[in-house]
Amino acid sequence: MEFRYLGNSGLKISEITYGNWLTHGSQVENDVAARCVRAALDAGITSFDTADAYANTAAEVVLGDALKGERRASLEIFTKVYWPTGPKGHNDVGLSRKHIMESIDGSLMRLQTDYVDLYQAHRYDVETPLEETMQAFADIVRAGKALYIGVSEWDADQLRAGAALAKDLGFQLISNQPQYSMLWRVIEDTVVPTSEELGISQIVWSPVAQGVLTGKYKAGAPAPEGSRARDEKGGATTVTGFMRDEVLTAVAKLEPIATEQGLTMAQLALAWVLQNPNVASAIMGASRPEQVVDNVRASGVTLDADVLARIDEAVGGVAERDPAQTVSPAARPV
Numbered sequence: 183m184e185f186r187y188l189g190n191s192g193l194k195i196s197e198i199t200y201g202n203w204l205t206h207g208s209q210v211e212n213d214v215a216a217r218c219v220r221a222a223l224d225a226g227i228t229s230f231d232t233a234d235a236y237a238n239t240a241a242e243v244v245l246g247d248a249l250k251g252e253r254r255a256s257l258e259i260f261t262k263v264y265w266p267t268g269p270k271g272h273n274d275v276g277l278s279r280k281h282i283m284e285s286i287d288g289s290l291m292r293l294q295t296d297y298v299d300l301y302q303a304h305r306y307d308v309e310t311p312l313e314e315t316m317q318a319f320a321d322i323v324r325a326g327k328a329l330y331i332g333v334s335e336w337d338a339d340q341l342r343a344g345a346a347l348a349k350d351l352g353f354q355l356i357s358n359q360p361q362y363s364m365l366w367r368v369i370e371d372t373v374v375p376t377s378e379e380l381g382i383s384q385i386v387w388s389p390v391a392q393g394v395l396t397g398k399y400k401a402g403a404p405a406p407e408g409s410r411a412r413d414e415k416g417g418a419t420t421v422t423g424f425m426r427d428e429v430l431t432a433v434a435k436l437e438p439i440a441t442e443q444g445l446t447m448a449q450l451a452l453a454w455v456l457q458n459p460n461v462a463s464a465i466m467g468a469s470r471p472e473q474v475v476d477n478v479r480a481s482g483v484t485l486d487a488d489v490l491a492r493i494d495e496a497v498g499g500v501a502e503r504d505p506a507q508t509v510s511p512a513a514r515p516v
Contacts, residue, residue, distance in 0.1 A: 183226030184482045186462045189356030190381025193299065193330060195258050197456055197481040199229040199385060200474070201465035202241045210469045212244055219248035221471035225478040229258040231359075231385065231465050233304055234289050235265035242292035250294055257299075260385070261289045262334060262359075264304030266515055276514045277307035277315040286327050301328035302359060306340045306510035312347060320351040332357030332385070337508045338376040345380045355382055357462065360508065362386035364395060364454055364497050365424060365433075368507040374460045383462035386455050390466075392421035394429065395451035397437055401430040428500055435496035439489065445480070452480035454493060 185194040200222040202215065210218070219230070232245050242261060249257065263285040266275040273280050286301060301322060307315060319331045333344060336358055345355045358377060360369045362384065369384065377384065390396055433447075440450040455464050468474045485493075 183228075183478060185228075187383070188300070188330070188385070188462045189332075189383040190354065191330060191356045193258070193356070195229040195385075195463050196227045197463055198225075198227055198452065198478050199231050199260070199463045199465045200227050201231040201387065201467050202245055203231075203233070203236050203387070203467060212247070214469070214471075215244050216248040217471045218468045218474055219245065221468075221474040222478075223252065225474060226481075227474075227478065228256060229260065229463060231260040232293075233262035233265070233302075234267050234285055234292075235262070235304065239267055239288065239292060242289055246293040246295070254295060259293060259295060259298050260300040260302060260332075261293065261298050262302040262304035263289075264307060264334075270516065275516070277303055277310045277318075279314050279318040282315065282318040282322070286322050290327060297326055298328050300330045300332050300357060302332040302334050302357070303336070303344075304334050306333070306336050307514065308510065308512060309514050312343055316344060316347040316351055320348070320353055323353050330356050332359065334359035335361070335508060335510060336373075337505070337510075338372040340510075341373065341376055341380060341382060345382065355380070357383050357385050359385045359387060359465075361388045362455055362458075362461070363389050363391045364436075364451060364493060365391045365429065365501050366507075367501050367503045368505055370503065372505045373508060374458070378460055384458070384460050385463045385465060386461055387465045389455045389464040390448050390451045391424050394421065394424040394433060395436070395447060397433060397447040399425065399430055399433075401427040401434070426500075429497075432497045432500045436493065439492055439496065443483075443485070443489065445483065446476060448477055449480040449483070450485075450493075452477060453483035453485055454490075456480065456483070457485055457490065 184197045188195050232241050263282055264277055268274050322328045348355050362369055436447055440447045452464050455461050466477050
């Protein structure tokens, strides 16, 4: 496993982050989740990403149990706040001071830790003054409950405004967590250049496009049994946008490229996002320990310019690039 600095900070994180969205507390049983975390640790992963909203707080509980007994200083634990949690009352959502302050304490309790390494705004809250949100984050950092602050799916203007307020308050934004893959490149035109200017790194989610870039889905064929596209608990809705025949046909052209590089298609997809120097880490989920063992081999892989050009020729034409696709909810969800 190789490591990269996160933003303009001294914090190093593993190039592959283990994430438990859609899995822990939902898709897989707790004992399987624990084995996946164990496999991640054994493979050298030290960074673990979750959120209070995942499985309505259950994912944090599972991760906390799975990491119990590990040396805390050897781990980087990330969580997030914004989406509705708990009974989902009128203040159980957003980035108000009330919700942030109550949420960090709940997350720490569930994760069984005194602090998180990175606390992230899961989306931008259009209903709360940004000054209120950033002041709450500053207070959490000063209280030692979070060491660093990041965001998720903020656009370039939001990143710039948040970074300026953070600086005034004596801390810094060091990360953004956007969706990014060969098929979803919306951060490249504005978010990445702005982030480079501000000293912010990307921790990217869905680098294998919800499993589509593994090659498991074939044009004109039904989704395999047990795949995310068959998951009625929520996974199926997340992958729908990639399940068009023209996308699946393009993805199939990646198979010989991966084979020539001695990689699986999933490893190729993970390695591809890591070629972007603004990407500090790629988040990888797993429903089986062997998936972890296979996918961590993407760390440290270098793809030559000609390989990158062939990948772009294969799937670049079906990739989404519109920066306007980076958007937070127009109102707080309920």
